[in-house]
Amino acid sequence: MSVEMSHENDTSNKNEIRKKIRNDIILVGVIILAALIAGSIYMLTRKPGGYAVVSINGNVYASYSLSEDITVELQTGSDGTHRNILVIKDGKVFVSEADCRDGICVKHNPIETIGDTIVCLPNRLVIEVQKDG
Amino acid sequence: MSNSSNNRRGRLPIKRLTTDAVFASVAMILSYVEFLLPPISTAFPGIKMGLPNVVIICALYLYGWKDAIAVSFVRLFLVVMLFGNALTLAYSVAGATLSLIVMIILKKINRFSTVGVSIAGGVFHNVGQILVAMFVFATTGIAYYLIVLSVTGTIAGVVVGLAAGYALKILNRRKISK
Numbered sequence: 568m569s570v571e572m573s574h575e576n577d578t579s580n581k582n583e584i585r586k587k588i589r590n591d592i593i594l595v596g597v598i599i600l601a602a603l604i605a606g607s608i609y610m611l612t613r614k615p616g617g618y619a620v621v622s623i624n625g626n627v628y629a630s631y632s633l634s635e636d637i638t639v640e641l642q643t644g645s646d647g648t649h650r651n652i653l654v655i656k657d658g659k660v661f662v663s664e665a666d667c668r669d670g671i672c673v674k675h676n677p678i679e680t681i682g683d684t685i686v687c688l689p690n691r692l693v694i695e696v697q698k699d700g
Numbered sequence: 701m702s703n704s705s706n707n708r709r710g711r712l713p714i715k716r717l718t719t720d721a722v723f724a725s726v727a728m729i730l731s732y733v734e735f736l737l738p739p740i741s742t743a744f745p746g747i748k749m750g751l752p753n754v755v756i757i758c759a760l761y762l763y764g765w766k767d768a769i770a771v772s773f774v775r776l777f778l779v780v781m782l783f784g785n786a787l788t789l790a791y792s793v794a795g796a797t798l799s800l801i802v803m804i805i806l807k808k809i810n811r812f813s814t815v816g817v818s819i820a821g822g823v824f825h826n827v828g829q830i831l832v833a834m835f836v837f838a839t840t841g842i843a844y845y846l847i848v849l850s851v852t853g854t855i856a857g858v859v860v861g862l863a864a865g866y867a868l869k870i871l872n873r874r875k876i877s878k
Contacts, residue, residue, distance in 0.1 A: 584813070591816040591861075598823060598854050605847045625838040671739075684842050686833070688787065693837045 616696035643690035727775035757864035798828035818861030
């Protein structure tokens with residue numbers, strides 16, 4: 568279609584392009600608005616959680632109370648040969664060390680809110696803050 | 701689009717086949733370039749520019765949906781074979797499939813420019829990947845990532861869509877699709 572555009576009369580063409588750009592802007596507006604609403608609902612309903620629930624390979628492995636500071640070495644990965652070190656300090660959870668290749672879980676900010684997660688894709692580890700253990 | 705596809709009983713004209721092949725290799729290189737760039741945010745892994753989508757949109761507008769699917773999946777399998785594993789394959793296939801479906805529909809209804817098509821493609825790429833992540837990790841706790849990813853995906857989509865628009869202008873002027 569776009570190939571023939573240059574041969575068609577210019578005014579209807581310009582109108583069509585203007586309409587499309589207007590629709591593009593509406594689309595951007597709708598997405599940003601939806602994100603703002605969803606984001607504010609998320610921010611308003613967040614509560615500090617009570618437990619850090621650890622799942623490895625999609626199965627719940629253990630849960631730790633956020634009220635006590637601890638450091639745990641987790642056997643992770645699909646065959647349990649990998650390693651992530653989970654730390655709970657001042658009611659927040661973070662991963663201090665990991666042998667995964669990207670280290671995204673280590674760089675992740677400490678989490679404390681219900682529903683927050685730290686995910687280590689290579690080692691198949693998910694740490695999720697929940698209300699109850 | 702279809703006038704260029706059906707001469708000589710469904711055989712692809714050499715020019716179109718060659719251009720698709722070039723598209724696939726450029727898309728692959730763009731994936732690699734993206735892989736080399738430092739991550740945009742470490743707190744939210746998965747935020748990407750989606751540079752290969754520039755080429756996929758070009759294929760979609762120049763030759764149609766079949767070529768867009770072909771370019772997307774050839775690129776995807778090349779990238780996964782070279783740099784990925786089974787898990788990245790699942791993420792990539794889900795993201796690419798959802799993104800392609802949405803972009804093909806939006807192109808068909810003809811109400812958006814390449815920018816709108818690219819934004820929708822980018823956002824739904826993220827939706828696909830989050831769905832796989834929710835399945836792999838058996839948790840819905842990561843769904844809120846989509847809020848952030850939708851905003852960043854929209855910004856990236858504008859840039860990618862503009863780039864695709866300019867590229868198409870040049871390709872059309874050179875009568876690549878003829």
